[in-house]
Amino acid sequence: MKIETQLAHAGFCTDLVTGAISTPIYQTATFRHQAVGVSTGYDYSRTVNPTRQVLETLIAELERGDRGFAFSSGMAAITAVLMMFASGDHLIVSNDLYGGTYRVLEKNFKQFGLTTTFINTSDPEAVKQAIIPGKTKALFIETPTNPLMQITDLRKIASLAGENYLLTVVDNTFMTPYLQCPLEYGADIVIHSGTKYLGGHNDVLSGMVVTREPELSEKIGFVQNSTGAVLGPQDSWLMLRGMKTLGLRMERQQENAGKIAFWLAKNPKVKKVYYPGLPDHPGFEIHQGQSGGFGAMLSFRVQNADFVTQMINHVKLITYAESLGGVETLITYPVKQTHGDIPPEIREAIGVTDDLVRLSVGIENVDDLIADLDQAMAEGEKSL
Ligand SMILES: Cc1ncc(COP(=O)(O)O)c(C=O)c1O
Structure with a gap:
């Protein structure tokens, strides 16, 4: 199925009881259990909410990943990804990038011992030189960058990352999966500020993460549930509605x-x-x-x-x-x-x-x- 069709049918007819064409907004924090040990698969909305789940499945399909995760903002999505790293780890990050990403790395994560080298990631040689063996754990890239539109060769950078056992994380906000699917070129994680093109109407804040491998899905899923910056059902619905177009x-x-x-x-x-x-x-x-x-x-x-x-x-x-x-x-x-x-x-x-x-x-x-x-x-x- 082509992407335009996938988008137009986003969340179409998920309610098998009524056949509602628009995904219902499950405005509930919790779910009733019929008996001890029995669950519908929905226990508590921080963990899984049916409206958010439709959105998360959609973004995973569009980005051709294993699983999708919806957060309350792009920064919450970025923060969740950064939470996978530990004190002492080192990241290599595009030096021309959204200021909030710079800020969270330098003001929040640095104090927990996560260090960053900001360089021009469009230069693979510079990236190679910046790798600290044993410490560098990931490359974090925007392409095109915000605001100077620098281009990084995703295939080259992901293969360099692979050779050095690093994860490749791409902020795909500017392109969206309609124009660019970094996972196809070897990236491991894609991030979005869904507030931007995905939502598309300047009326909702949201963030997305898509993972390529189940192992990473496990990790992000754990962070999402344990730290809890999830997207609410109303906003998930607004995202589904925006993404159709x-x-x-x-x-x-x-x-x-x-x-x-x-x-x-x-x-x-x-x-x-x-x-x-x-x-x-x-x-x-x-x-x-x-x-x-x-x-x-x-x-x-x-x-x-x-x-x-x-x-x-x-x-x-x-x-x-x-x-x-x-x-x-x-x-x-x-x-x-x-x-x-x-x-x-x-x-x-x-x-x-x-x-x-x-x-x-x-x-x-x-x-x-x-x-x-x-x-x-x-x-x-x-x-x-
Ligand atoms: C490329 C990029 N990534 C992430 C973000 C952060 O997203 P949010 O504002 O939804 O937290 C922004 C915000 O402008 C952005 O431009």
């Missing part, structure tokens, strides 16, 4: 993003555009070899921070907000928002500077979006 949204969003990226690339007010679909983007061919599209996230650099501020202050249709992946186009200022918790010297070193803007392109008419950017830049320039 993932394919349609992604197609439209990336078509719009491609047009905007080419328009920005020709714009004299723009110094540089970061979009994996631009043929001169580093890793363009690698990305094409592992993904079914270029996605709808892009970043661009303008002359300076004042221009960024004025441009953002003048957008009318596009919304200045954190987050990404929803149907509405959002403009984000990474140094002040999503990447604000990364120390300035580290941001500078990787190029996340105050002249950089990120766009999450939505499903609007692209001409309206370009007209809004055009007028915001013109008005912004006048206000300098």
Whole structure:
């Protein structure tokens, strides 16, 4: 079955009693047992909830994994994966990545003795050099990265990880399984902020983990149940509802993003555009070899921070907000928002500077979006 069909039928007719087409929301914390030692398979909703279970099965199927797990946010999903490691373990992590991932590693997990080397994971040689024999346990990768869209060769990196007995963990939030399935290239764990494209409507926070092997499923399942940051039944239903249209949204969003990226690339007010679909983007061919599209996230650099501020202050249709992946186009200022918790010297070193803007392109008419950017830049320039 093709992915569009899987998505459209997400959670379809799971209630065999009534035949309800939409998955019922099992708003219950606990389940009655008929007798001691007898269970329906549902005991307590932190462990298993039928609505969440439908969502977890769906994401596992889409990512072609063994099992899926739904959490209360993307950060809760990332935290659950990090909980598998122990004090003294070491991770190698993409240096250009969502600021919250940096923060949880540096502010929360470091104090428990989990250490991290942040490097450019698009350079396999650098990854190889960063491995500390006996200590390094996993590679944690975003591809494309947030916000500079660096591309890591998933096949190469997963095989390097395999040779060194490391796990490969991929945050697939930007691509979704509609465009990229890292487990197929040898990754062991896929993570999502489901808040973004999977949910798609900026109305629900959620996180997902998908595991490739039963052994890892056991471990994540244990962490999910013991630490308890599960997704509630209402939010699980919202996710199922949003995911039905993932394919349609992604197609439209990336078509719009491609047009905007080419328009920005020709714009004299723009110094540089970061979009994996631009043929001169580093890793363009690698990305094409592992993904079914270029996605709808892009970043661009303008002359300076004042221009960024004025441009953002003048957008009318596009919304200045954190987050990404929803149907509405959002403009984000990474140094002040999503990447604000990364120390300035580290941001500078990787190029996340105050002249950089990120766009999450939505499903609007692209001409309206370009007209809004055009007028915001013109008005912004006048206000300098
Ligand atoms: C790539 C990526 N991963 C993880 C997260 C964290 O997800 P959440 O905000 O749902 O906790 C984000 C949030 O922006 C993100 O962009």
